Amino acid sequence: MPAGETIDIQISIEAGGWPDAGVLEALCARTIVATCDYLERVEGQPFPKAGCELSLLFADDKMVREINGKWRDQDKPTNVLSFPAVPVTPGQLPGPMLGDILFARETIAREADAMDIAFDNHLIHLLVHGFLHLLGYDHIDDDDARIMEGHETRILAMLNLSDPYENTSPA
Template sequence: MTALDIQISVEEGDWPSEDELQGLSTRILDVTVAFLIAEEKQPFPDDPPELSLVFTDDQSIREINAEWRNQDKPTNVLSFPAFPVTPGNMPGPMLGDIIVAYETLEREAAEMEKPFEEHLTHLLVHGFLHLFGYDHIEDDEAERMEGLETRILARLGLSDPYGDQPRIDSLEQ
């Protein structure tokens, strides 16, 4: 049994099939949930909470970014928690939405000389942590969140995404 009820929606962009995205997302986020439970003592519901993953393009995410963040430009990933939650508190039955933009992800992966799937993995982990109340606005918050991302990605066999790269908030377009 998986830890989450993941609903996939491919709206725009040259994404892999929904089945491929479902398998990849389930693997990534099951590892993330297991890490948060074991290492951060994050409580988690017995019944898998629902998570919506939307795979779209730059135009769509730009419109969402303009409406919700007053930033009229595309970005790589947006997260919208269904309910307010802070790290260490029990999440509700619906975690929220993570929206990823294909062109921005593809461009950033190329700029960082990383495989597309590796950067997608990082953005899904990053977006998922936002749903649990982690943030990177303040330096101490960023350090904590980036540390968690790095440790989770290591469990997935991936290198530190911040080793030689700028912080993720500086990558957002």
């Protein structure tokens, strides 16, 4: 991010089994900086000059299931949930509060095992995915999915991670 522009990342670990807070902070900071750098360079994404705040909640399946049921009428856990503070469209200047991203540890671990990838690599992908949602990206239709997944793939490549969508159709 350009000088003077920062994202204050607030981390809350609400369940056991997550990496140490310092490890999570470093992983999240590196991932968010790479994502912002990419979006600024490729898409011209602006960020507030005074900085902004991002909340990350590291939870378990039970907590995410409850939140998913309450806010999305889906009585099941999911790997990641994103709640933008204010809805924006891609390329629009977000407000000082970007929003919240929640992660379900057991679901992420199961998915990482099933895909035979490292837990941290899957978490990084989901952080990028969730952050893009806060900035207005979505994958509801195939065209939007291609755009969002293309961004994810290129950001992950910057972080030396493989394409999670290789040999799949848009979600």
